[in-house]
Amino acid sequence: MLRRAVALDELSLARIVTGTATVTRLVRLPFDVLVGRTLSLPADADRHAGDYSVLASELLAWIDGDDAEPGPRDADWRGGIPPTTGWKRVDTVPDDVIRRLVRSGARTLKDAAARDGVPGAQPRAEVAAALLDSVVLTVSSSSGERVELTLRLISAITRMGFLPQGSHLAVDIAGRWLRVAARYGSGYAERPGLRLNLGLRSS
Numbered sequence: 001m002l003r004r005a006v007a008l009d010e011l012s013l014a015r016i017v018t019g020t021a022t023v024t025r026l027v028r029l030p031f032d033v034l035v036g037r038t039l040s041l042p043a044d045a046d047r048h049a050g051d052y053s054v055l056a057s058e059l060l061a062w063i064d065g066d067d068a069e070p071g072p073r074d075a076d077w078r079g080g081i082p083p084t085t086g087w088k089r090v091d092t093v094p095d096d097v098i099r100r101l102v103r104s105g106a107r108t109l110k111d112a113a114a115r116d117g118v119p120g121a122q123p124r125a126e127v128a129a130a131l132l133d134s135v136v137l138t139v140s141s142s143s144g145e146r147v148e149l150t151l152r153l154i155s156a157i158t159r160m161g162f163l164p165q166g167s168h169l170a171v172d173i174a175g176r177w178l179r180v181a182a183r184y185g186s187g188y189a190e191r192p193g194l195r196l197n198l199g200l201r202s203s
Helices: 003-009 057-063 095-114 127-131 151-159
Strands: 011-018 023-030 032-041 052-054 088-094 135-140 147-148 167-176 177-183 185-191
Touching: 003 023, 011 057, 052 057, 088 095, 088 135, 095 127, 095 135, 095 151, 095 167, 127 151, 127 177, 135 151, 147 151, 147 167, 151 177, 151 185
Parallel strands: none
Antiparallel strands: 011 023, 011 052, 023 032, 032 185, 088 167, 135 147, 167 177, 177 185
């Protein structure tokens, strides 16, 4: 996950949240999607809780043994982070449905660029943003919960390689947060109408 994020943006920040039994790494991608992976800690691991941010590239260099432990960048992290517990399952979607929607979205972006007279390039930023923020799938739970998924969110899951063929994408909610969880990682977004907008860093 870190390598893919750094390939997209060398200045990506990684946030490391360590609990008593798990460690979660979160990265905000340049197209404004928060992604993460949660791993269980070994039984003999140091289980001191912690929460800090570092440059993803420096963290990778440290993991690879090429550099010293990265320094904290907590002041550079913007926005809140999703909860570690309290998630409620809304629905699951087969991976082929997700891939079909992402391919269709990519074709639409390509067509938009061609209409702008730049075939093979990217459409204008405002056009691309509108397309990425369009709702491409709506799922519902048996209890009546209804969740809308944007092209931006599901594209991030496939771009990061989180969703292998033959698997499913789980759609979960917890408070104002939405999670799309695949086998190798998850994407997060704040649900429309439920976002905090304080003008300051939230937690």
